[in-house]
Amino acid sequence: MTEPARSVPPPTARRPFRGALVVLALVVLVGAGFLAARQHFGKPMAGRVEPAAVAGSIGGPFTLVDQDGRTVTDASFRGKYMLIYFGFTYCPDVCPTSLARNTDALRLLGPPAADRIVPILISVDAERDTPEKMKQYVEAFDPRLVGLTGSAEQIAKAAEAYRVFYGKVPAAADAPPNSYLVDHSAFTYLMGPDGSFLRFFRHGLTPEEVAAELRDVVR
Ligand code: NI
Numbered sequence: 001m002t003e004p005a006r007s008v009p010p011p012t013a014r015r016p017f018r019g020a021l022v023v024l025a026l027v028v029l030v031g032a033g034f035l036a037a038r039q040h041f042g043k044p045m046a047g048r049v050e051p052a053a054v055a056g057s058i059g060g061p062f063t064l065v066d067q068d069g070r071t072v073t074d075a076s077f078r079g080k081y082m083l084i085y086f087g088f089t090y091c092p093d094v095c096p097t098s099l100a101r102n103t104d105a106l107r108l109l110g111p112p113a114a115d116r117i118v119p120i121l122i123s124v125d126a127e128r129d130t131p132e133k134m135k136q137y138v139e140a141f142d143p144r145l146v147g148l149t150g151s152a153e154q155i156a157k158a159a160e161a162y163r164v165f166y167g168k169v170p171a172a173a174d175a176p177p178n179s180y181l182v183d184h185s186a187f188t189y190l191m192g193p194d195g196s197f198l199r200f201f202r203h204g205l206t207p208e209e210v211a212a213e214l215r216d217v218v219r
Contacts, residue, residue: 060161067135088125102209
């Protein structure tokens with residue numbers, strides 16, 4: 001049954017209706033911001049592919065530049081396990097937390113297994129993460145950490161191989177130049193001595209949890 005009386009709101013109802021639209025738009029904006037923030041903290045958004053779902057296709061060839069300016073490829077690490085994290089040196093909290101977790105896990109694991117694992121940071125910020133910048137960062141962080149960067153194309157190819165999502169977050173209009181953030185997925189990948197995918201570790205795991213898993217896998 002149709003109710004024609006309701007289809008045309010009385011003039012007095014129009015202003016609140018417009019107000020409701022503004023509120024709705026604000027809710028959508030805040031929600032989008034919240035989701036973007038969640039994304040950086042490694043909690044997968046709806047529709048994001050979990051590494052477990054694509055484990056067989058994680059990894060592959062990459063060509064990047066290390067912190068000493070040398071060109072390296074995935075093959076440069078054959079015979080070693082790679083503990084790979086994608087991030088950027090200007091990251092205020094998530095990257096340092098994940099990287100510290102990873103190097104702490106290696107400390108807990110100890111030799112000889114830990115000696116077979118190379119912790120690696122692959123930059124998703126080609127613009128600011130030069131090899132020089134990477135060198136400063138990894139040396140301050142942990143002498144074992146290898147810092148890989150490259151051209152935007154080289155980085156995009158590596159990220160694609162590892163199913164890593166990243167994207168520049170536009171800085172506020174009044175922010176200092178070049179102070180942007182890069183949103184990125186925050187998984188750590190363990191790759192075997194033959195380059196094949198073995199495990200992934202979520203951002204929220206503790207050093208103890210990661211060390212326990214490494215102990216299971218690395219011989
Ligand atoms: Ni980060």
